Amino acid sequence: MSLQDLMKYRDSGELSDVTIVVEGEELKLHKFPLYIKSDYFKEVAAESGKDQVELEEFPGGAACFKVIADFCYNKKIDISLENVAQLRCGAEYLKMAGDNNLIDLTERYLDDIIRSAQMSRSLSPIVDLISRTACLGPAAEEAKIAERCFAAVMDVWTKPGRVDALVVDRLLRLPLDWFERLAKSCGSEGERQLRPLAELATRYLHRVFQRDTDLQKQQQQQKKPEKKKEQEKSAEKEKDDDDAGEEAAEEPQQEQQEAREEQQQQEEEAGEASDAEADGGDKKKQQQQQQQQQQNEPKEPTGEVLDRVIGSLPEPTPLAEVISGDWIRLALLASEQYSCQCRPRLLQLAGNMLHRFRQEELKQMPSPVLCDIVSSTAAAMGGDAGASGEAQVLSGVIDNHLLDLARAGSLTAEEFAKLAASVPADYRASHDTLYEAAETLLTAGESIPDDQQKAVVEAVDLSRCEVSTLQRALDKGAFPAKVVCQAAIDLAQRQQSLQVDGKFARREDFKPTFSSSPSRRYGRNVASPSYDGIGAGYSSYREPIYGSKFDSDFDASSGLRYSALGGYSDTAAYPDTDRGARLDFQYSGASGGRYSSRKW
Incomplete structure (x- = not known):
């Protein structure tokens, strides 16, 4: 019987000599067309000779296998963006190699999609491929579709132009395993890929942090009814005490009190009904949001996600350029709560960008976390x-x-x-x-x-x-x-x-310079010296004016009086005035600067 004749029996199942089971669905097929296209079926037939073969965890399920079966019977099939990933992985599963076989055809179609996306600078078809491939199991790993798509994504992202927010959102929905592979595949072509990777990783983790925050809010809302019941019990007790006291009061006052209590009770009941209705609407809305969120986020615990994402990023990834103080706060709190291995790297990151935090961001940072940041940063700087x-x-x-x-x-x-x-x-x-x-x-x-x-x-x-x-x-x-x-x-x-025999140590660090024209102060010509020196903070050295003759009338042996503000006064040098010359040396800079003199 020829292959052309077998095509007639593809749909009817007549003269079937093998049964293929996929996802519990039985397909009556024929060995000959399957053996011609698939090495997998040849191996199965050689090993067991069974008339029934079950394909476990087949990529794309029964629907995908039916299309592949049609291809084996030489029936025309449509390859599109929606099914090419499933067909490629299914062909890998069934070992359908060779010229013009299914692997060859789907590979060429994938190349066309990726090349066209790169030329048009459109991420949408590539991200669509990644999303469809992520759920296809081990066959997708062997087909290596993801690696080709990841390289194309980063290539398009680093080119000029704006990335569609919806496309980015689909990348943020990737399973953790696939996002980790995306991160590890970056950086091979240079640092130009690291900035977009940093942006993507921080947003991916932020969704996980938001998941924890929403869970905490939900738990707090669940505790509110219990707190409300306690308040109601306390109110009933106070009410009973009030009723006991009113019995001893006059009857008109008692009637007025009962009327007020009845009115108050009616208002409370109306308020409770309104709250219950509002709570019901809010609860339904929260459930819808939660269901949507569960579909969009990784299922692994927060600590595992944080460790694996941070660990997959290349060391030079510029996280500090894209994150905020609020992000690093949430990351550090999560790393502490789950004892993450990436905590030292996060502390170092926080220390490097600490000076960029806004006042509001610092105030939100818990003091123990801030202490850890400072201690880690100081340890990284070293003892000197x-x-x-x-x-x-x-x-x-x-x-x-x-x-x-x-x-x-x-x-x-x-x-x-x-x-x-x-x-x-x-x-x-x-x-x-x-x-x-x-x-x-x-x-x-x-x-x-x-x-x-x-x-x-x-x-x-x-x-x-x-x-x-x-x-x-x-x-x-x-x-x-x-x-x-x-x-x-x-x-x-x-x-x-600092003073040694009336002079200051390390005098060689200071070199006085003089202005070309002296100024006249207190009837005398006084040069205007300035000093360039090396020093910092309280360890800076101040040069006394004696030891360098500033003018012919200066007496180096005159008594000097040190000022706590950083100056020296010489009361003996100018006997014709009731004020001495005062030098205030001012320092600026962290590791060396200029000292200037001021006189009057």
Whole structure:
């Protein structure tokens, strides 16, 4: 019997010599056309010789196999975007290789779809292929359709033009396994693919975070009826007490009270009915939203999704460029709750972008999480980071955050002590902002235990504050006077330790320069020197004016008096005036700057 003759029996099943079972549906077919097109059926026949073959987990199910069976009988089939992925995977399952066989035909059709999409810069057909292939099982892995589609997606995404939001939403619905494969396939052609990958990954994870948030809200709503019942019981008890007291009152008052209670009860019943109706509508709406959400999101636990997505991203993926403070807060909370392995990477990411957080975002960040961010960032910087600009930026962010919280009245003494201590001591060039936050906290009028007050005071080093801050601390009385006085002594001793035989150490770091034309001050010509030096914060060195002859009348042996504000006064150099020349050296910059002199 020829193949042409067998086509007549395809639909009728007459003269069938083999039964194919797919998803419980039996198809009466013929061995000859199946053996010609499929190596799978040849192998099955050689192994068992059975007249019935069951295809388990066949890609596309019975509907797809029927089309493939028609192809085996040389019947004309239509290959389209809707079925090409199923046919390709089904052909892979049945081992239908060879020229003009089903694998060859579907491969050429896939190439045409992908090439056309790339030329038109349209992601829709490619994403449609990915979505249809994602549910086709192991055969889809062997067919390697996904890898080709992933490469095309990133190629189109990185080209100029706007990506359709609906197309992106379909990518966000991918199963976790497929999204992980998409992420791992990126970066092979350079860093140009990493930015769109970062955007896609953060949005994919945000949907998972939103799922947890909605679940928490749902649980809270379920607790509301229980709380309402407790309130009703309490109200009934109060009502009984009121009724007992009214019995002793006069009868007219009792009648009025009963009337008021009856009216109140009617209003409550009407309100409860209205609430029940509203709750019923809200509940139905929430159920619909929940069903839709379950279809669009991965089924795995949040911790697993977070670990696998972050772990699949190449190291240079620029997450910091696309995420917000709210996103990193949710990610860190989830990583802590589920003990995720990616938490160190998230902490490092948060530390790198901490200076970009808005005030509102920092306020929403729990203090323990913020402490972890600072500690992780400090550990990454290393032990010698105290003089770096990054270290001072980190301390500045935390100190200003503490001040904002204290002014808003949302800071506790315990939180202050922990957050302040999370920043290494040598990272702060100044403690002025930290003191202001502590003062605001301690003078807010709230009752603070003695041990917590002590912890707040010990977190601030007043000796590293401006003189004006020390004076303010003494005037305000927020800190004990003994602490303020000791800080002033420490400050003076530290400044004296810089002086050696009337001169300051590391003089070679400072090179005086002079203006070409001297200015006349107090009847004398005085040169205008300025100094370029190296130093930072309280470790900067100030050059005294003696040792370099600024004019012919200057006496290097004259007595110098140091000012706590950073200047020197020479009262003996100008006997014809009642004021001495004063030099105030001002410093700017984190690791080196320019000192300028001011005289009067």
